[in-house]
Every structure is written in C-alpha cells, then in structure tokens.
Amino acid sequence: xxxxxxxxxxxxxxxxxxxxxxxxxxxxxxxxxxxxxxxxxxxxxxxxxxxxxxxxxxxxxxxxxxxxxxxxxxxxxxxxxxxxxxxxxxxxxxxxxxxxxxxxxxxxxxxxxxxxxxxxxxxxxxxxxxxxxxxxxxxxxxxxxxxxxxx
Amino acid sequence: xxxxxxxxxxxxxxxxxxxxxxxxxxxxxxxxxxxxxxxxxxxxxxxxxxxxxxxxxxxxxxxxxxxxxxxxxxxxxxxxxxxxxxxxxxxxxxxxxxxxxxxxxxxxxxxxxxxxxxxxxxxxxxxxxxxxxxxxxxxxxxxxxxxxxxxxxxxxxxxxxxxxxxxxxxxxxxxxxxxxxxxxxxxxxxxxxxxxxxxxxxxxxxxxxxxxxxxxxxxxxxxxxxxxxxxxxxxxxxxxxxxxxxxxxxxxxxxxxxxxxxxxxxxxxxxxxxxxxxxxxxxxxxxxxxxxxxxxxxxxxxxxxxxxxxxxxxxxxxxxxxxxxxxxxxxxxxxxxxxxxxxxxxxxxxxxxxxxxxxxxxxxxxxxxxxxxxxxxxxxxxxxxxxxxxxxxxxxxxxxxxxxxxxxxxxxxxxxxxxxxxxxxxxxxxxxxxxxxxxxxxxxxxxxxxxxxxxxxxxxxxxxxxxxxxxxxxxxxxxx
Numbered sequence: 001x002x003x004x005x006x007x008x009x010x011x012x013x014x015x016x017x018x019x020x021x022x023x024x025x026x027x028x029x030x031x032x033x034x035x036x037x038x039x040x041x042x043x044x045x046x047x048x049x050x051x052x053x054x055x056x057x058x059x060x061x062x063x064x065x066x067x068x069x070x071x072x073x074x075x076x077x078x079x080x081x082x083x084x085x086x087x088x089x090x091x092x093x094x095x096x097x098x099x100x101x102x103x104x105x106x107x108x109x110x111x112x113x114x115x116x117x118x119x120x121x122x123x124x125x126x127x128x129x130x131x132x133x134x135x136x137x138x139x140x141x142x143x144x145x146x147x148x149x150x151x
Numbered sequence: 152x153x154x155x156x157x158x159x160x161x162x163x164x165x166x167x168x169x170x171x172x173x174x175x176x177x178x179x180x181x182x183x184x185x186x187x188x189x190x191x192x193x194x195x196x197x198x199x200x201x202x203x204x205x206x207x208x209x210x211x212x213x214x215x216x217x218x219x220x221x222x223x224x225x226x227x228x229x230x231x232x233x234x235x236x237x238x239x240x241x242x243x244x245x246x247x248x249x250x251x252x253x254x255x256x257x258x259x260x261x262x263x264x265x266x267x268x269x270x271x272x273x274x275x276x277x278x279x280x281x282x283x284x285x286x287x288x289x290x291x292x293x294x295x296x297x298x299x300x301x302x303x304x305x306x307x308x309x310x311x312x313x314x315x316x317x318x319x320x321x322x323x324x325x326x327x328x329x330x331x332x333x334x335x336x337x338x339x340x341x342x343x344x345x346x347x348x349x350x351x352x353x354x355x356x357x358x359x360x361x362x363x364x365x366x367x368x369x370x371x372x373x374x375x376x377x378x379x380x381x382x383x384x385x386x387x388x389x390x391x392x393x394x395x396x397x398x399x400x401x402x403x404x405x406x407x408x409x410x411x412x413x414x415x416x417x418x419x420x421x422x423x424x425x426x427x428x429x430x431x432x433x434x435x436x437x438x439x440x441x442x443x444x445x446x447x448x449x450x451x452x453x454x455x456x457x458x459x460x461x462x463x464x465x466x467x468x469x470x471x472x473x474x475x476x477x478x479x480x481x482x483x484x485x486x487x488x489x490x491x492x493x494x495x496x497x498x499x500x501x502x503x504x505x506x507x508x509x510x511x512x513x514x515x516x517x518x519x520x521x522x523x524x525x526x527x528x529x530x531x532x533x534x535x536x537x538x539x540x541x542x543x544x545x546x547x548x549x550x551x552x553x554x555x556x557x558x559x560x561x562x563x564x565x566x567x568x569x570x571x572x573x574x575x576x577x578x579x580x581x582x583x584x585x586x587x588x589x590x591x592x593x594x595x596x597x598x599x600x601x602x603x604x605x606x607x608x609x610x611x612x613x614x615x616x617x618x619x620x621x622x623x624x625x626x627x628x629x630x631x
Contacts (some may be wrong), residue, residue, distance in 0.1 A: 036468030
C-alpha cells in the first residue's frame, strides 16, 4: 500500500508539472529563465506542452528502462542509477533543443542563445522527474528496487 | 501480476497528460493563422471549411441552416486571439456575411470647378474620382450625382463617366453653376445615406452661397461654420474623412467680392467621404477597399470622429531602444511588472507598437509629440515613429503585424509604482489652418495651396463631431 501511495504521488507530481507547463499566468518554465520575446513565442507556438511531454517521457522512460529493462544485480548500485540520471539529464534537453530549433526554424525565427539557456532548466526538471519516477516505480523491480537508497 | 498497479497507474498518467494537453483542431488552426500572420480571406475560408466539415463537433458555430455563423466565428477567433501573447485581434468582418459597401459620388459642378478639368491640364481631379470608383470592388453599386444649387443624378452610366474626357462639358446646363449650397448638399447627402453606403463629395470646398453682395467675409465665414456644425450635429454615428489633393487649374477664378481673374497653376481640391462609423471602419480595414482612403495622390487627410477610439497596441519585448528590464503581465490592460532600470543610466525605456491607422490622421500629426499628452510620476517622455519594413524582423514580426507606429517611452525609474497615461489630443490638424485663407482676390502668395474659408468650414464639422477631448487614451502600469 505504501508503494502504491508513492506511485500515486509521483504521478500527481508529474501531472501537476505538465499542467503548470501549459498555463499562461504561472508557467513553471518561466520561473528560472525568462526572456519576454522568446517565452512569448514558445507559448504562442504551443511548445511548452511538447517540451514538458518530452521531459516527462525521457525521465519516466529512463527510470522504466533502468528498473525493468536493465533490472540486473550487476547494475544495482547507486552510481549505476546516477549514471542513468545523467543520461536522462543530458538526453532530455538535447531532444528539447532539437525540437525547439526545428519549430523556430519552420517559423522563420532564430533563438539559438536563448534556447541553450532555456534548456538548462530541462536538465534540472528531467533530473527531478527522474527521481520522482524512480521512487514511483522502483518497488516492483525484481533486482533494483533497493537502488538508489535501500528502504 | 504484481506489476499490475504500476501498469494501471502509468495508464492513468498518460490519460492525464493527454487530457491536459493542447487544443482542438479548430483552436490550433486559428492559433496557427494568428501566430503566422496569415490573416487572409483564404485562411478564413479554410477555418470555415473545418467547421462545416465537422458539424457535430462545431455545431455552436453554425446557424440552424448549417452555415457558418460569422458573428460566433469572429467571437471564437477573438477568444483564441485573446489567449495569445500579445493578445491578437483579427477583423474577419470583411470575409463573412458583411454586405459590400455602395458608393455615391457627388461631383460639384460650380463655375469655380470647371478649370480643374481642362483638356490641357493634368486631369488630377477626374483621375481622383475615377480611382475612387475603381477602388471599389467590381460589382459594387455606384451612383453619380452632379451638385451645385441642388443634387442632380448623372444621366449616363458609370463606364461613360469613367471614359468622359470632358466631364464639365458633358454636364453643362445641369443646375445653376453660379453658386454652391453646402447646407442643402450636406443635408441631402446625410439624409439620403443608408447603412453600408459611402458618399463622396468632390469639391473645392469654397462656400459660395447665393446673393452675397455687400455681405462681409467674416459674416460668410461664421455662416459657413454654423451650417457645417448644424448639418453634421443632426446626424449621429457618422464619420467623415476629408482628403486634400492638388490639381491643375486653368481658367477663370471667381473670388469672393472681387474681380474674376485668369489663373493657371496648382489648386487644392477635396474629397469629403461620409459614412456611418462602422462603414468607415470597414473602408479603412477591409483590404478590398484599399486605395480609397490611402490613395497616393492625397496630400493631407483627416478623419472626423465622434468618439474616443480604441487603439490596439502591444509592448515590444525585443526592440533596439529598450533599456532596463520588465516583464509584460498578460491580462486586462498593459502592465509591466518587475521593472528594473538600466544598470548604467537607471532609465527604463520601453516601446509599444500601436495601430493608429484606424484614426485616419495624417502622419505629420501622429508623429508630432506636441499633439500628445503624457502624464506619469517619473516624467516619462514620448517619441513616435512610423513603422517601416526595415524595422520588421522574424522575431518581432508578430508584434508589428497590423501596427502602424512605435511609441517609445523613456523615464527615470524611481517610483515603486507608476502609471503612464498617453493621450492624443483631439484638435483640428495644422494643415487645415495652413490650407485656409481669408482672401482670394489675387493669385499671389499662398493662393496655389489655400482655400478660402476652409478652416471655418472644417472647424464647423469638427465642432459637430468632436466626441471627446482625446482621440485615444493608453494607460501603462509600471511595477517594480
């Protein structure tokens, strides 16, 4: 039952993250980096929900791969988990940057510097979501459920 | 089996994300049109097709007959536009359910007008009228009348009028060409005007009533002023645009209480365009009528408004003159939050793109900051410049789209909160005074560029149609 509560909280946090990525007044992506012209374009071109979805998928996907695909006693140490977190924290901003750049280019816009700065947030959000996803799903892993910290 | 709760909850997560995400197909299409600036008839038609192809889904946008309800469609587009940054408005009236405007030309045929269309002259007067007719879409209803002591229908077709090389010759003998009764003409025009009609008086705007022997010029000016006020004050909801053009004049000029003399050279003439407010707005905004109000031959123009106008404006986040930092708050009104002065100078400088085109004032007036009133605690100063293509970049295009001027404000950011008021004062433009004369007895001086008593006539119209003390008001709230 305790594990199910972790999972429900993890999902609630993730859904809240997604909702706060779609809103106008308070948008989680505008907390740490804000450049009016750049952020307005992101909002008008409906990019926030996609960026959020990519981050969620990479984070939860990374956790799922670690706990259920890798799922090996050979990789059940905390630094193996940290390595996957590192991969997630790099992969998510790279994918988001490629998406950003493609949409901006299709609309004749140029925001290279701003996009790089903006994607620094994605590193943070992807890492946080990976931790959330890890604590949501690790309990059902046969070999890695004690990673990163034994319970 | 033991992973079943995990799988179920993952499905819940995906369903949650899908439910939160994005807009319907029509929402997305409208958003895309507004963001890309593709606000054309073709884009509007494709949106309508989307609605008619999915009658079940978009039944609230259809009439009981299954046709697109253009009013509801406009509201829907406005709702999506208001959610954008900056909020966008697309005037779709020209594309759906709005009838074409009709045109009625009132061509003055008094003695003083005949020299404007001599065979040896440049024919600017006739060309201006022909252009006016041609700028209305093919199929629009066009009527032509001849005016002097009264209003007389032109007896030929519009095509014959366009081809007529000697319009005063072919209309000789119509009415009494020795005087022009503006009171009667304005009253008849305003009385005859129906919704959707645009009436245009082509005239030199020289008031020449009957039997003025021994009457002083001041008395005539006062009479002229009063009759203009009286005629227009009676009819509410009208907009009038007066355009000044220059034409070749060759022939006898009849001065007021003076000896007629021969004159060859330039002289001003005028198009007085009269329509209901909404018809005038349509004329200004509907691209099908482009050229009517912005003809290149027009040297000066002025729109008489009856009320303070709403001016669309957007804060420019990326602008060369911006100094300091601010964040535009989205919602009602213009609010700049988290304002911070420039690190070196302490000044805050921000710019707004505004659509002043709908006011139909000439550029000299709009860019002269002495015509504006700017109030604020920190003493912000204003500069106004017209937008030209060299200013438009891919990144600022959507802010400048449909806008005509950039209003830049600079001030020392000292107060924690400030409210900057910008107002364009409602005054008769300088060109009216500069184009008006109090004597026309000789061809010397400014005779070639002035009209006797113009200021009094247009001043009378101005008094009748002056709605408020300002053409528009903009309030910008600044918060630190």
